Every structure is written in C-alpha cells, then in structure tokens.
Amino acid sequence: MITVSTDGSCLRNPGGAIGWAWANHDGTSASGGETSGTNQIAELMAVLEAVRAHPGDEPLRIEADSQYAIKCSSEWVHGWRRRGWRTAGGGPVQNLALVQAIDRAIAERSGPVTFTWVRGHRGDRFNERADELAGIAARAARDGLLPRPTTVADAATRPDGAAQPAARGLVVDTLF
Structure with a gap:
C-alpha cells in the first residue's frame, strides 16, 4: 500500500x-501553489495532485487533516x-471543478483509494x-x-483532453 x-x-x-x-511515506513529495484561493481549494488540490502522482493498481491511502477534503473526495461526492x-x-x-477532477482521478486509477483523517499539528512526521x-x-x-504553466491550455487539459484545474509550480522533492 502507498501511503501519502x-x-x-x-x-x-x-x-x-x-x-x-x-x-509520500517513502520520502518523495510534491508541492505547488497559486496567488489566490481558499484553504479548502488548497486542501482539495493536495488530494488531487496526490492521486494523480500515484497511478497504478497498488492501493493508495491518503492521510489528511482536512475532514472537508476527505468528505468531498470520499463521501459527499456520491450524493x-x-x-x-x-x-x-x-x-x-x-x-465543483476540483471535486469533479478528484472524482475522475480516483475513478481512472486502477487501484483503490482510501482516506484516513489525522489530527493536524500533533507531531505526525508526514x-x-x-x-x-x-x-x-x-x-x-x-x-x-x-x-507558471507553459500555456493555459497545457495546464488546463489532461492528455486525454479532459479539463483539469491548473496546478502551478509543481516541485518534486524527497524527504530523506
């Protein structure tokens, strides 16, 4: 299982x-940002980018301190x-665009995605x-x-032509 x-x-x-x-609990990480938004948009972007960065059939567990992001992605979305x-x-x-993008990313991933809530700012290393x-x-x-992304079209379209929110400044790093 991959845990992120x-x-x-x-x-x-x-x-x-x-x-x-x-x-990722294997030590890899990524981050990005935008000049304007909300805390909820930032939390949803983190989930979306985590799912996109971990394709495949291995189970993916996302640990988040945002109940809003977890419930949007795993509970409320169905209704x-x-x-x-x-x-x-x-x-x-x-x-809505972010929620739908997360829903698509999870549906397109061959392996299951589960969510676990963790209390923020309590010393959990990851x-x-x-x-x-x-x-x-x-x-x-x-x-x-x-x-900035190369072009707005590049940032807003996935390879399959579907729209996606533009992520800005993806930075991939390792913890160790």
Whole structure:
C-alpha cells in the first residue's frame, strides 16, 4: 500500500496565496501553489495532485487533516453526482471543478483509494512535512517565485483532453 499525507495552506483566507503538498511515506513529495484561493481549494488540490502522482493498481491511502477534503473526495461526492452535482439542499457544490477532477482521478486509477483523517499539528512526521511544504509553496506563490504553466491550455487539459484545474509550480522533492 502507498501511503501519502496531504495538506493545504492559505495565507489569508479567503483570497490569499495558497499552497498544497503531498508527502509520500517513502520520502518523495510534491508541492505547488497559486496567488489566490481558499484553504479548502488548497486542501482539495493536495488530494488531487496526490492521486494523480500515484497511478497504478497498488492501493493508495491518503492521510489528511482536512475532514472537508476527505468528505468531498470520499463521501459527499456520491450524493452530489446522483443529484446532478447539486447539494442536498439543491444549491451548487462549492469547488465543483476540483471535486469533479478528484472524482475522475480516483475513478481512472486502477487501484483503490482510501482516506484516513489525522489530527493536524500533533507531531505526525508526514503530516508535518506536508504542512511545511504547503506553507513554503503558499509563500512562494505570494512572492511570485513559482513558475507558471507553459500555456493555459497545457495546464488546463489532461492528455486525454479532459479539463483539469491548473496546478502551478509543481516541485518534486524527497524527504530523506
């Protein structure tokens, strides 16, 4: 099983620079950010990028300190899809493009994806690493230090032609 911790950071919620990160328990990690967003967008971006970065049939467990990201990705999404991407109250789903992208990424992955909630800022080594990387990415986005995608079309389209949210400044690193 592959285990990955995810986290998001927003320097001023809403509207401040955001950062997202995942830290694989094998030591690899990635992060990126945008100049403006919300903490919820950052958390969802972390989950999306973690799923995309770990294709294949080996089970993937995502550990996150965001119950919102976990429930969007594994619980609420099923009802929203059944209701035509509307909430139980009939309103619009917040962060719909990201939720749909996560749903597609999980569906396209041959192996199962499960989620585990972990309490943030409690000394879990990988959660702390994801938190650190997300904060670094948010500050880099704020300061204009993250590279932009080559073109908007490149960033917004997957190889199969489907739309995807643009991730900015992907940085891959290792923990060890």
